[in-house]
Amino acid sequence: MLNERSLSVAPDCNDCPIRHRAVCARCESDELERLEQIKYYRKFEAGQSIIWAGDRMDFVGSVVSGIATLSQAMEDGRTQMVGLLLPSDFVGRPGRNTAAYDVVATTDVVMCCFRRSPFEDLMTRTPHIAQRLLEMTLDELDAAREWMLVLGRKTAREKIASLLSIIARRDATLNKRGAAAGPIVFDLPLTREAMADYLGLTLETVSRQISALKRDGVIQLEGKRHVTVPDMSRLMDEAGDDADGGLLV
Amino acid sequence: MLNERSLSVAPDCNDCPIRHRAVCARCESDELERLEQIKYYRKFEAGQSIIWAGDRMDFVGSVVSGIATLSQAMEDGRTQMVGLLLPSDFVGRPGRNTAAYDVVATTDVVMCCFRRSPFEDLMTRTPHIAQRLLEMTLDELDAAREWMLVLGRKTAREKIASLLSIIARRDATLNKRGAAAGPIVFDLPLTREAMADYLGLTLETVSRQISALKRDGVIQLEGKRHVTVPDMSRLMDEAGDDADGGLLV
DNA sequence: GCCGGGCTTTGACGCAGATCAACATAAGGC
DNA sequence: GCCTTATGTTGATCTGCGTCAAAGCCCGGC
Incomplete structure (x- = not known):
């Protein structure tokens, strides 16, 4: 078997x-x-x-x-x-x-x-x-x-950070990379509008919050879609999750 | 078998x-x-x-x-x-x-x-x-x-109406009553705070929206918990669902 | 090259719902 | 009866995000 x-x-x-x-x-x-x-x-x-x-x-x-x-x-x-x-x-x-x-x-x-x-x-x-x-x-x-917790109780900034965490994590497991220390790099597979539909926001708010996270150094952006996360635990902090606990997507 | x-x-x-x-x-x-x-x-x-x-x-x-x-x-x-x-x-x-x-x-x-x-x-x-x-x-x-649609995209009033619809429906099936025409009567099994936690709202907003639905004749209230719905399709309209389509709870 | 159409960013403004606060009502316990 | 505690209502004010609008960026077609 x-x-x-x-x-x-x-x-x-x-x-x-x-x-x-x-x-x-x-x-x-x-x-x-x-x-x-x-x-x-x-x-x-x-x-x-x-x-x-x-x-x-x-x-x-x-x-x-x-x-x-x-x-x-x-x-x-x-x-x-x-x-x-x-x-x-x-x-x-x-x-x-x-x-x-x-x-x-x-x-x-x-x-x-x-x-x-x-x-x-x-x-x-x-x-x-x-x-x-x-x-x-x-x-x-x-x-x-x-996701119900994200939709019902998180702020726009926390929602974006949650989505980025999840995409980063799923991307890492898909590519067989373990939880490597150091910066994490991935491409956003969704338009701003799709992210808004996922998060219960408008596309303008998504754009503003991504800009804010970039300005605050939580993420780096190259072009519109290519994301670098210098410190994953910082991002998860912004998402409002306890560090190890789990987004299960 | x-x-x-x-x-x-x-x-x-x-x-x-x-x-x-x-x-x-x-x-x-x-x-x-x-x-x-x-x-x-x-x-x-x-x-x-x-x-x-x-x-x-x-x-x-x-x-x-x-x-x-x-x-x-x-x-x-x-x-x-x-x-x-x-x-x-x-x-x-x-x-x-x-x-x-x-x-x-x-x-x-x-x-x-x-x-x-x-x-x-x-x-x-x-x-x-x-x-x-x-x-x-x-x-x-x-x-x-x-529920993700409710949390992410509905207004407070629609959220309350959605919750009332669901409770009414589940209550009806539990008590083996079919979709009888005429008024529907049930007791709310949740406090205002629990409803707020369900809907991603504050308890004050829940209270205000229930009062508004009562003022507008969508529901009647006896005491704090006993609800009468004179016209179920009106309530479902308020919930923003297509009339027959389905809340599946 | 120029043009057109997605996608994205940014600004100005308004409103739905959160927050803060006071009070009402009902149920126990004594 | 009175006091306490849990629950619910209502008002006044504040704010985060939605809405409306304009403009920038990038790519693909011609």
Whole structure:
């Protein structure tokens, strides 16, 4: 049986994150085979809508590369982002056939998809898939609740610092860099408007607060998107989090 | 095999909501039996803390009666509620041994608990339990995301109307009343301060907005807590939701 | 080169909701 | 009865962020 530690020895597992990261890290090889038979890839361009809320949704899948956002809108246009999909994140809900949120590709995106009903069949037959999905969903729930604190109780400056912390952290884990001491460097994958939608702010406020953090030396900016964080603990301080405690995104 | 429709014919299933509402509506009877063997009840008084964030957490369970809240706090005291636990709601996370949030009994509460490790063992052996928990967790995730829109983008008045809608709706389903036309009546289970913590407001603003909704005839108040909603669709209008669309709490 | 359209920054001003403060009401305890 | 404490209401004032507006930057097309 495979487990997360032994993945590197399963050579043909590397082209599809679904298998080893998202869904079935612990599946028997014949289960992997069945997953393999129903999977397919889809590509989306930056800015393209992947799913509209309310649409019929006949697949589930996970992000292979690129970044997508998950958001909901009120009739008058107010928009709140409710999730940020990075590589290995899962989209779709077994047992529901319409999408609850808009999913938009922020950069070029490749997704690994499974038609929903065969996937559901497979899930009922292979307990590990349901357990892995449960684990992932609980992580997402924790992340959502962390965001509720950000949205409900933090100031604009703290919100921006929180977002930067999270992006820095996720970027570090994606690139396999540990919690290296010293400056942290990354590119913002979102426009000011997308950040505003994530944080419940306006794009003007986002811009002003980023300028303020730059002026105060908390971050350095090169161009509009390239960020250097000279002192990560300073940034987390600005975010209002206890130093080690955890943003779980 | 039992299913949700056949529960009423399983006479000894009625004293523990875990079995038929929360965890294992579709379990074989011997699985029910094993759940039965590891379950126990705990009672809490109104105002009492059930769990502190960071505590060791050696059980999972579900609310049998009463109302509890799930919240997180910053060091400076700012508090955000991230969940409202009504009867049949599940608490605890298989696979994690410390609590992530404070859980507080708002009214007197009875919980049905299972020690964590035997519950986890049972879960790996009985796929339906993991699948049922996945379903419940996905519902909670939807509710959390719905709440992110409320926190991030709604005005104080809309926030209050949203909360009242949700309480009215959950109260109706708990009491098996359908979507009866005509006035809806319920008691607020939360103090003004708890509502403020739920909505990311101050208690003064909560009080003022409730007074405003009363002045404008959207609700009627008897005492501080007893609410009558003469026209539910008017209330949902005030909440800024499309009439049928869904607050999923 | 010039032009046009995203994206971003910055300024001026106004308002929704926070803050500070006083008072009202109701429930226990004695 | 009175006093205390928890809870809720209302008013006056302050402020952080939204709104409106103008201009800068950068890239891609022609």
